[in-house]
Amino acid sequence: MTEQNLFILYAIPSEKIAAENGARKITLLYAAANIRQARAMAPLKFLEQYPDADDADFELVVYEDAPGLPRGALNVWDEEILSGYNWNEEARRPEPRAAQPIEFEKLSSIMKIAVLVKYMTTKITSDMLPAALELTLDEASSFPGHIVEAISKTPTVASMYPERIIEAIKYVVDKCPSTKKWPEIKAQLANWQNSLKDTPRTPVEDNAQTATNSVPQLKPGSGDPERFDLIVAFLVAGVNPEKAGAADVKNAKFIKESRDAAWRAWRTTLVGIPGIYEFPESELYALTLDGMKDLKLIKDTEGRLAYVRNHFAGHALLPDYPAVNSEESNDNTQADEQSADQPQETPETITERQGPFYYRTPDGDVGRANKLPKLEAVITQGCEEITREQYMELKNQPSRDDVSRQLAAQRGEYVEGISDPNDPKWVKSEVKQPEVKNLGCGVFSVDGLMSEQPKQEEPSQGVTSPSIDTAPPPVVPVTTQPTVDFQSVGASLEKDLSEKPAEALDNLKLWRTVMRTDPRFTKDITGTGFDGTSVNAEYMIMRATELFGPLGSGWGFEIQEDKLIPGAPMSEPVFNDKQIVGHRFLRDADGTLITEQHHSMRIRLWYETEDRDGSVISYGATPYMYKTKHGVKCDGEAPKKSLTDAIKKALSMLGFSADVWLGLYDKPEYVAEVGVEFGIKTASEKAEDTTRLRTELDEKMTRVAGTIESAVTANEAKKVFDTLAREIEIHRKSAEATGDGEHAKYLSGRLRRLNQIKDERIKALNEQEHSA
Template sequence: MSIELKVFGGAYFPKDKALKKNTGLKPLVIAVNSTTKAVVEAVIFGKLAAEYPEWIEDYFKAKVWEHRDGLPCPAMDVFSSDFFETAVWIDKSGEPAPIPMDQDDSMPAPKSVARLDLRSRAACLSLFGPVEEITAAQYGLIVDLTNDDESSFTQNLAEAISKETRVLSLEPERQGQLLAWVRETAKETAQWPEIARLMAKWLDVPLDKRPQTTSTTDATTQRTESGTTLGGGNQTDRSPDMIHNLKTLAVEVALAIISSGEPVNIYAIPSNFLTPAKAMAENQTDPRFTAWWKQFRRTPGILDFSRAAIIALIKSAPEGLSLDPVALREYINRALIESDHAKPTQEIIDIACGTVRRDTQNDETRPLSPGEADAPANMPLSDKEFEADIARAERERDTSENQTGKQLAAGRGEFVSGISDPSDPKWIDGSAQPKIENLGGGVFSVDALINNPLSNEVEKQEVPPALNDREIKIATELNELLSARTDMINEKDVAELTVIAGHPLSHLIPLVLVDIVTTEFSLSPDFTDEEIHDVATTVLESWSDDLHVRQKIMLDAIVEYRTPAPPKCTEQKSTSTAQKAPELELTLIYRQQLTIAALQGLCANPAYCVSFEELPGMATLLANSIINQQGEA
């Protein structure tokens, strides 16, 4: 009698503690012919022990399913690590499902963390930090963690959170601070009771006296779908006051696509590039953008790289590469290399700015040589090579900055040796020298700033592009401000600001213009006319020749300007003859009633006696959770 064999699939998923030691671990999937799931489990375990004996303890128990039509099928009798690049694990059915080709990686629809049970929310906070939604793959990791019998720090952290439920009531920012402090303070071998005591100790201390983490790693660090960190927090070529996250990275990716083949200053992005880049990043409908974005979201440490490296990588890619996900992944793994994120080389900056081009057709399509295939992605440099590389980058940067300064001076109408023509009559009688002219009555002309381009008579001198519409608008408002034609400052104030800055207006206006354009890159919407007047005045009052200091002052000023003022309380004096005003009946909506009830309950609980600053946030979260639960019913 013959025995009918069926096709079964089996998947091994890596444990969280194993991913901490080896971020390159991927799920291993295989298909075999057998009779029952129990036999399949024994067979594929034997194959795992034979092929990867050092990884046996790094994977959870195998998930086995019987293959049927419509399900993706892995390779027969061979473990594959790229199976889940085109499939997703559905925990509810215990089977894989193909990823629809016309949908992105966010499908199936993400789950709301607030609707999970207590243990799942605790596990989610332990694995991914304070997030609002999770993908199906992330939910599978949560289920695996809650069912894991082996002790790990992440599992003990999740258990401690489920016991100390006050943690789940905190605002996301407070949750991030608590997790960062616990991870820094607790030992790797700490059990959940010890971690729970640390959490209780932190919660029982008043808000202004709570200990903070001393490390630079934020507990809310964003992660890839596999759980590895996306990086961030390190020094790059961006402004030190700029918060770099996935949102700003998306704008940079879109900028690289839009400006392909065109020159653009990536450190002072014109609005004609910045506005469409923001729109592309927000809509996420362009196929070129979605292809790059998917791969970057899967790249560990992507937020650590400089802006120049990201943009140069995209601009250097062969045409049509984004149509092939496999080739695009290989290209990123091979080409995204940077030794100093804060000081990218001048070659990379030139490629990113579009001033030079790199021919990558042959380089990207040729096979790797044996030496290249065996070499690691990032070859370590010797001390001498590293120091020489840094010195060369600094020399190139200083040369570029010096040349830029000369071009700006020539653009302001000043005589610059090597750029200006000494035989020009205007340098003899000064009749044609462009300048910001005082027209009297506190009125100044900025025609030289807007209309006069740089001289192109000198060989090999690059002429900067003319001001775009947005930059002309900003320059006009600066002219209005410094001509005392606004309510912000008068003529006397203008003279005092010039003295404070220690430079003439012809020198200050171009710098303030660049500062405003650069600051607008990380903000939305753009500055209004009144905001331009306010931030420009603030910068001039606290003038610094350091670009980063001025941008920090400008960011602080715009944040303060856009912060709504608290409502003023006016008291009316009562008189003996005044009539008593009729009392208005207050009608509270359901959400407000729930919030008040939650606040009363929290205030009556002795466990929250030292958390008064956080009670409003807890009450709001509790009310929202109740409404969400009722919405499901």
């Protein structure tokens, strides 16, 4: 009998079949006489196990069993063992998959807790996640699983930073037997929190010698810039980072996220120290404690640098930040002595800032303070200190009255000093403005203020003092609302367009044809964050069909892109005793954020005219899946809405309903103007339709009269008459309702005549029947 050897078969799916059906890499260990026989047996064994699979979609590779090659049990197909291996296409063999580092902060909150319970560290790799995930699934009933559940149900602990959660885990493991469940563990977590509150927060002594002796026992810094930013927030709040509680962490995060002025100032100074990220947090707290209490250092950059240099330079844990040497110290001493002889050059900014100072009130006004106490007093009242450049800029800005005058001029009102008095649209008053004249010796003329003024054909020749203004008063335009021509807005727009060059007019031919919008097909938009006017999409399509022809022949569109775009991350509220204490982002099982989805569509709209063809690229967008106050909403009609939006936007680029996009519909006088214009057009079209209908009805009555006269039976004559009589009666009632009595009388006469024709024909038919 031939000796049998062991061979390993690897079935590797193609990328296409793996993406479509989720096919996985599989392996089989089996016996064969030699490698040639093993390779011949491979397709048979594969099809025997997977008869519905196509072996062309799999790459079958056979190796003789050797150490280092992954394999399962003999004659058993294994679908799991290769999940931890990558397939090397060049070497055509499996390679162990290198563990990828995982960013701890990107994990979901429950996964963070599970990782901390399982490994007591935040530095993990991808191969460590499955074991941690088991604590929330199959191992949830174990003691570590109950710890995870207890912490997740205690938001004050779950929101702490990882190092503090690890302390809580160690406390629970030390205090609770392994048989305890999550309610008892949660009670121990409450005891741990109470013990933190009872622990006094005594500051570390600011003594260089003590700090030096305690260096070997200090916990080094994390080295993480983001963690250092949070530490600076603790320092600004006066909290020792190593003794911070959940409330302290929340306050520190608020200080960091709000970019507090003190936080920005101290962070900018401290990050300039080499090696500060690895500096012990408790030591950093001790050395900056006095500086944080001096609020003047927040805005005194030089004083803050001097403080940091004095307390941190030469520290044993900061070898790259040496102290000032003796030569520099002597030079500084000599410079100080020389400056002492010259008091006028002594800098005062280190001890007390010198004015003037500038500030801005909550109402937006600006002010100036020459002394520091006055500045501090106004700041306590809610004012904000600003620089001299900001003060000059705000001071030179136009006043509110000037801004109001400019806005009134832009709205079309006449404003003296801004509007052009020679503009023909302004109505000039021929009545002189009433004025008070100084007649001298304390006597004033008040005739101009009387309701009735005496008429004077010649100016007064009385004696006047030299101070009297003898020049005739100028013609002053009326400052009240001008009497604007009713069609001034539309006429002005048409005038501006007609005055353009011939080439521009040719380019604007299509624009001018479709720019005006019938108010019947518009709708005001309010309550959506802005106010505006919406144009009916079907109306714009009707206008395009009217100009270019039916959709698909004279104009049309092509969809070039149709996709979903991720939006803002979704979140859910975090409750503590039925109260919302915050929000957390929703994540998938792999830790990725769940975001809103927005549908986007890009189209190419094409059109054909007599002299040219063209196309326009346009986009349409609609929220597809988003969060509302009633929960997550999914819009199943998002593609249809995006297509409508894209068509409207493309047509608006060609000038359709341009008066809406130009903002003319925000002016009531323009809306009234186009309302009258389109009302006249509608009435004209309605009149034409009425004339056409009446002509058709007359022709029909003539034809029916002939039909009745030629009817062969009495029943035929009666039915033909009854059908037309109902139609005539409808038209007669409509004419009476609209006040057209003449037409109603005309229809009544025609109806009576038809009734006579019917009766005569029926009588004639009856006589013929009796005579027969």
